Amino acid sequence: MNFPGAGTPGANPGFNPNDPNVKWLTNAMESCYAKTAMSGVAGFGLGGLFGMFMASMAYDTPYHTAGATNTPVSSLPWKQQLKVGFKDMGSRSWSTAKNFGMVGALFSGIECGIEGLRAKNDMGNGVAAGCLTGAILARNGGPQAAAVGCAGFAAFSAAIDAWMRMPKEED
């Protein structure tokens, strides 16, 4: 796939940008599917880290353990405490990882689709994608919850987009 040295002289050896395979790969990486997948994976990773962090802060109640029936955690032997703690951390971080991954994939996929349809690159794509994502995430709560989710996520997305599109200050 790579032809070292066969491109423009002085280019990175092994990466000829006119190679049709390289062009195909670059195009594929910019397609909506690849963007969705990458956002999903990134969201999954971030959600896992976030869940692990949050799990370490949830030991304020003695009965808040999975699997321990009525014994508070602090009364179990040391090894058992660790095992319960790690299991809880794992399950919590897995669930937040799944949630964040789904949110990331949904938002990224919808935004890429809307941008591809409109053929424009402005803030409306992010706002519309945020509204749809929020509505889909809150669909189980009924139409009002979906509307609130739409408005909230759209506002969040608009704020982040506005911040990212601020012109850089020239020195």
Place this chain on the structure above:
Amino acid sequence: MSLFGFGARQPTSAEKIASVENELKVIAEMHTRMVKICSLKCIDKTYREGELSKGEAVCLDRCSAKFFEAHSKISDQLQQQTAAQGGGGFGGM
């Protein structure tokens, strides 16, 4: 581009040379115009980054496809008109 005729295998007449040069000029001008018009329409002027975003790439695809199609339809019409009027020769596009 390629050399025309001097010392080549086939002898080419001056008219053929002129028509091919003309066609090349037409194509080059069409290309220049297309690039100018489509980048005016499709590319955002704030230039926040150096790569084309997805919306801009889709817009450029559609713009160039429409430009080609419009150009070829109009050329066909023009050819029909000039053929109907009895003009012709090598004025093809």
